[in-house]
Amino acid sequence: MYSFKNDYIENAHPRILQALADTNMEQDEGYGLDRHSAAAAESIKKYLGADADIHLLCGGTQTNLIALSAFLRPHEAIIAAETAHICVHETGAIEATGHKILAVPASGGGAPTGKLRPEDIQKVLDLHTDEHMVKPRLVKISNSTEIGSVYSLEELEALSRFCGERNLLLYADGARLASALVASGVTLSDMRRLTDAFYIGGTKNGALLGEALVIGRDSLKEDFRYHIKQKGGLLAKGRVLGVQFEELFRDGLLFSLARHANAMARKIAQAISAAGYGFLTDSPSNQIFPILPDALIEKLQKNWAFYVWQKMGEGRSAIRIVTSWATKEEAVDEFAGAVGPCTP
Amino acid sequence: MYSFKNDYIENAHPRILQALADTNMEQDEGYGLDRHSAAAAESIKKYLGADADIHLLCGGTQTNLIALSAFLRPHEAIIAAETAHICVHETGAIEATGHKILAVPASGGGAPTGKLRPEDIQKVLDLHTDEHMVKPRLVKISNSTEIGSVYSLEELEALSRFCGERNLLLYADGARLASALVASGVTLSDMRRLTDAFYIGGTKNGALLGEALVIGRDSLKEDFRYHIKQKGGLLAKGRVLGVQFEELFRDGLLFSLARHANAMARKIAQAISAAGYGFLTDSPSNQIFPILPDALIEKLQKNWAFYVWQKMGEGRSAIRIVTSWATKEEAVDEFAGAVGPCTP
Amino acid sequence: MYSFKNDYIENAHPRILQALADTNMEQDEGYGLDRHSAAAAESIKKYLGADADIHLLCGGTQTNLIALSAFLRPHEAIIAAETAHICVHETGAIEATGHKILAVPASGGGAPTGKLRPEDIQKVLDLHTDEHMVKPRLVKISNSTEIGSVYSLEELEALSRFCGERNLLLYADGARLASALVASGVTLSDMRRLTDAFYIGGTKNGALLGEALVIGRDSLKEDFRYHIKQKGGLLAKGRVLGVQFEELFRDGLLFSLARHANAMARKIAQAISAAGYGFLTDSPSNQIFPILPDALIEKLQKNWAFYVWQKMGEGRSAIRIVTSWATKEEAVDEFAGAVGPCTP
C-alpha cells in the first residue's frame, strides 16, 4: 500500500536530518537566537529583495493564529475564502484569539477556485459599515490554495493594489508556497512586495516541522517575539528550526523539492487526462482532485491510499492525490498505469 | 567558553537522532495518529501503573496553556507559586487564554522554596469566597521547581489529599520532571496517582523538542485533541514527537539522561561546598544556585557561561548553573577546579 | 416626523418609571441580591411551569455573550441562522469570547425565513466530524427572528427533539420574545420546556433596559453569577433591573405591551396588503418588511422615519417598519392612509 494521502506522510529530507546531526552538539543560544536561525533568516532575505523580519515557527495553524492575533485589534476581522484552512480546518483557532473570519465563497462566479478576487472582498466591505459589525482589516489568502490552485502574478498584483487602496492588510498562508511559486513563476520577492506578511511552509516540503514567517510591513514587526512566546510557539531549542531552514535555502533545496512534488503530480494528472477523466479543480500544484468512477476508485484503493474528497453523482467521485518531495517516481508510474482508459 | 546557561543549549541525544533517521521514510498517519506516537504512549503507560491519556506536545508553555485552558471554565483560576514559570516567564500565556493566576509566595515561611504547601493554598481559598472574585480551581506546581528544588513523596501526598478534599485539580509542570524524580525517588506512577495531570519534559532532557502530557483524571480527557489543534499544537508530522518519546522510554533512557545531569550538578555543588560557599536554594536537581564572591564570578565568566541570578549584597551574588544529559564531565571538573577555596 | 425605525426609540412605559420612583429610596442589597430582583424572578417562574435560574442583564448582546461563553467549552461552536443578530450585528461579540459561529442559510429552501430547521442543522453536523474542526454544541435561534418571523410550537418542538437527540443545547435569543409569543400562541412555559436557556427581552418592550435570562437546564446553572460579573454585566444597583421586571410581570404588562406593538404592525400591514403590496418576509410580529415602489418610499420618508432594508430591483425596495408598546395609533392610521392603492 503506497500512500498519496498527504505531503506529511514521510518525515524530513535526508539533508535536513544530516544538518541536524552535524550541528547537534554545538552549544548555542536558545529561543531562536542561535546562529542557525540567524543564518536561515539571512538566506531567506536574499530571496526577498527587501528587508523583512523572519520568524521560524512550528506549524501552519500556529503561524496563522500568532500572526493574525498579533496584527489585529480586537474588533478587526479577517476576510478569507470559505474553503480556507483557517475557516474550516483549524478548530476555530482564529476565533479562539477573539477574531471573526468573514468567509467568502471563492468561485469566481463558477466552480470553486479557492482564490479571492477584489470583487469578492468588496462585497464584504460594502456590508460592514458601522460599529455594530466587525471591521474588516485583513485579507487572508492561501497559495497554493486548499484545492490546489495557485495565484498568478497578475492576480496577486490586483489583490495587493486593492488591499492597499482600502487600508486592508494582505497575508498569505504558504503551507505549500514553494509548490505554488514553482508552478506559477511568482517569486519570493513578489510575495514580499505584494503582501504585508506571508509564510514559507517547511513541514509539507521536506522539513521535520517548521514554517518561516516573513513580515514585510514595518508596523507589524514590533514586539512580535512576545506574541510567539505568549501563544506557545517559541521553541527552547529554536535552532531545530534554524538548522532546517538554513538547509532548505542552501542551493535552493526548498524549490527543487517542490519541483519534484509538482512533477510527480503532473505525471499522474497527465495519465488521468489521457485516460479521459477530468478534475474538480484547476491545479498545477502538488494536490490534484481527479474525478473518477467509483468502481475505479474502489479498485485503486486496494493498492494506494488517498482521500475520497466529494461525491459527484452518477457513480463518480473526486479524490485527492497529494505528492511530495518524497514521492517515488515508480509509485507514480504504477498508479498512473492503474488508471485505465476512460470507458463511459 | 563552555556554557552552563541552560539545559537546551545542545540539541538531541544521538539515539534520538538515530531513531528519527531510522524511521524517516516510513509512510504513516499524520497529526499524532502514527504508530510511533502510539508506541510512545504505550511505553509511558507502563510506568504509570494506571490508565491515562497521553498527548505529545512541542514545549512547556504550549503544554501549560493548552492543558489549563482545556481544564478550566472561564471564571476559574489557577493557584501557583509566585516563582512559577507560568507566573513570570510565559508572557502571560495563561492570561491570554482568559484565566487569572493567583500567585502565592512559596517560601515555607522562610527563604524561597519554589514549592506550594497546603497552608499556602488555604490562604488563597479563604480570600476567594464569592462571585466578585475568580474561583480557585486548579493548583499548579512545577517539579523540579524553577529554583531547583524537588517535591518529596510526602509533600506530594499532602498536596494531593488537600486538593482532593477541596475540589481542586492538581497539575504538575514537568519541564524537568525526570531530574526531579531521579533526585527524590518519586516515580511516574506516584505522579499519576497523586495529580490529575502532569507532563514529562523531553526538550530539556535529550529531545529535539517535545513534552508528554499525561491526563489521569477521566473528566479532563474528553475532546482534548480539539484543544491541541485549536491552540496550534498539533504537528502534521506528529511522529517527530512519537519517535523521540518512544526512544526516551526505551531502556529508561529518559531517566539515565536525568541521572547524568543530576550527577554533574552534584559534582559542581560539592566542589562549591568544599570551597566553603553556600547556595541560594536547596536543590538536588540539575539546576543549582551557588552564592559566590563577585570577583570569583568575574573570573569564572572568562571561561564559562552562566546566568548571574541575584545580587546578594556584600560583594556576593547567586549564579545559576544548569547541567544536562550532554554536560561533559571534563568541563565539570575544570569548572569545579576553578572554584577556589573560600577566603573571606 | 414620526419614527418607525425601531422599538427602542422611546424610553420606558410610565408604570416602569413610576415603580422606580416609588422604590427609589429603599435601602437594599446590591448586585441583584435585592428584594425586587428576587420578586421579579419569582413572578417570572410562575409563568414557566418548572424551576429555573433567572438572571437580569442589561442588553441582548451582553446576555448572548455571557450565556454562550458560560455554556461552552473553548472548542465548542454555535450553530445559528446567517441572518442571526449574533452573526451579523454584535461586532463579533461571540468570537471575542473565543467561539466560532457556524452560520446556516435559513431559507427553508426558498426565501429567507430567519428560522432554523433540523435539516439545516444536520448539514452542519455532517461536516464537523473530527478535531480539525470546531465541535457544534449549541443551536441558537431568535424568536421573533431578525426578519420578523416567529417559531410555531411545532417548529420549536421539532428543534428541541432534534437537539436533545444529538446532544446539542438549544438557546433562544428573545430580544423580542413577547411579541413572538403573543403572535404564535407559544407560552413562556413552552419556551422553558423546549429550550435549555432563553431570555425575555425588556429593552425593546417597555423597559429602560433589561433582559431576563432563564436557565432551565441544571448543568448550565452553576456559578453563573461569576460569568455575569466577569463580563461586566453585574450592576451595582441591580434592582434597577429587578424593579422593572417586577413591574413588567405584574398583571401581564409585558404581554399587553407586546400585544399593542403587534396590533399596530398588523394595522399597517393590512393597509399595505389592501393597497396591493407584498412583503419581503412572513411576519406576524412587530417588525414588518413591506416591498414598496421607490417613489412611494421617497414620499413616505418626508413624514416618517424608517430603514430602507433592501433594493428589490424594478424600482422597488423593502423597508422595515417597527412598532412598539409606545407606537401611537393615530400615527399608524396616518401612515396607513399615506400608503395609497398599488398602481403598477
Add this chain to the structure above:
Amino acid sequence: MYSFKNDYIENAHPRILQALADTNMEQDEGYGLDRHSAAAAESIKKYLGADADIHLLCGGTQTNLIALSAFLRPHEAIIAAETAHICVHETGAIEATGHKILAVPASGGGAPTGKLRPEDIQKVLDLHTDEHMVKPRLVKISNSTEIGSVYSLEELEALSRFCGERNLLLYADGARLASALVASGVTLSDMRRLTDAFYIGGTKNGALLGEALVIGRDSLKEDFRYHIKQKGGLLAKGRVLGVQFEELFRDGLLFSLARHANAMARKIAQAISAAGYGFLTDSPSNQIFPILPDALIEKLQKNWAFYVWQKMGEGRSAIRIVTSWATKEEAVDEFAGAVGPCTP
C-alpha cells in the same frame, strides 16, 4: 436598621428620575447617538479644558474591561495596586480579555495607601525586560482608591510625568472620582491633562447606573464604539445614560452630591476620632475604615449595617463605613452618638 454598607444602596437622585420622566416619550436615535448623550458629552467637556472623546457606559467593571482591552495589544500588561478593584473584585474580567495585571503592593513603604508611586512602578519595569515576560504598558490607578485615600495634584503630576517618560499609558478608575476630586481639590481638567483616559463614576454618585469614560489621548480614540458594542456595553436606549449625565453635570450636581457624601463621612470620622479611636487608612473621601473594639462593633451592628473589614488583633477590628449623596444627616448623628468615648 440603617445601612452604611455601600454607596449603591439607594437608587438615583430625584432630579435624575425626574429628568428621565420628562424626556421619556421623545423619539430619538438609539445606541448613544441621541441628543441627550451628545449634550452630556458637551457638558462634561466644558469641565475638561481640552478636547476628549466621551463614552457613557453601564458600570465600573464594564468600563475597565472595555477600555483596557481596547487600549492594549495582546502582550501588553497593566500595572495596578494589589488592592485595586481590577486585581481583586472583578472576577478576572481583565484577564478574561487576555491581559495580565502586574499587582504592586501599594504601601508607600508602610501601611497600605492604595496609591501607586513612580518607584513602585519602576520596580516592575526593572523586572520586565524581554519577550519571556509580558510588556508593562498601562498604569491603572483608582481615585479615590478602594481604601478611601485620594491622590493629591502633586502625586498625579509625578505619576503622569513618570508614565510619559517611560511610554506608559495612565488610566484612572473613577468609580468614586467626584468624592476624590471634592476632597483633594484636583479638577476634571487636571484629570484630563494628567491621564490618557479616566472615567467619572455615576452609579455610586446619584445615577441609576452609568459611568462616563473620558479618552484624552488621540491614539486611543479610534474605533472605540466597536469595542463597546463587542463587549456588550452599547445600550439600545443609550439615552438612559445620556439623560442622567446631562443632569449630573447641570449646575454641578455631581459635585454637590459628592460634597454631601464626603461631609457625612467627615462627621462620622470626627466623632470617632473624638472618641479616641483611630483608622486603618487615611481617607478624606466617602469611605472610612475606623478601628473599633469588637464589643462596640457588635453593639453598633444592632442598629446599623456595615462591613467588618479586617481583624486587627487585641479585640479590635477595622470596619468600613460608606456614605453617599443619599445619606441622611440624622442617621449620621445617631451613629456618631452611639460611638462612645474610647475606654482602653
